[in-house]
Amino acid sequence: MNISSPRAESREFDSLHFRQALSQFATGVTVITTRLEDGSFRGLTASSFNSVSLDPPLVLWSLGTSANSLPIFSGNSHYVINVLNADQAHLAKLFSRRTDDPWEGVEYELSRTGMPILKGAIAWFECHNRSRYPEGDHVIFVGEVEECAIAPQEPLIFHGGQFGKLK
Known part of the structure; x- marks a missing residue:
């Protein structure tokens, strides 16, 4: 089911102000990796990672529509979301x-x-590259997790435009 609403009312802020407000939300940092048919690898940094569902196990991340790697990640059947350590x-x-x-x-x-x-x-x-949803100037990727692993350590954090640690 795809439910969408009419556009929001006009805004009284610009994209720079919006970006600054978003930067106040601390996130973890990931590198999304994949392999091309010729055997070469591609990867990109993303902080837009989140869980979607436990059953089935689904996660999401997003990529700008102007990114050179959009066709690569849209077309590949699998990718790995790597959560970086501090x-x-x-x-x-x-x-x-x-x-x-x-x-x-x-x-x-x-x-x-x-x-x-x-x-x-x-x-x-x-992740199996399950679905993609264009929204605004990004594409939201939903991946179905086929395998995952953990190695608990301190995470890398992104906040206010800077990388950092929890402590």
Whole structure:
């Protein structure tokens, strides 16, 4: 069931103000990874990760419609959501930039479907790319979790435009 409402009434704030208000919500940080048909890997940093359902196990994240990687993640059958630990801000920064080969020197292992799992992640979720919903200037990805693991450590936090730790 897809329920939508008419647009909200006009706003009295601009996108910069909205972005600043959103930055006050502390989130964890993830790197979403996948493998292309040619065997190469792609990854991107996302803080828009959340749970959707326990039965079936569903999670979501979102990606801007102008992102170069949108066709890759829209078209692949699987991806891995890697939840970063407090000492992995360098990975969050690395995968948030456009670079020729962000994978150089990055430690990972492969999932059962051949998707890259970042070493040191405090949790990871291997997902079947179940559905996508365009909304505004983003696409919301819903993944059905086929496998997950945890390695409890302190998480990497993003707040006020900065990476940090809980303590």
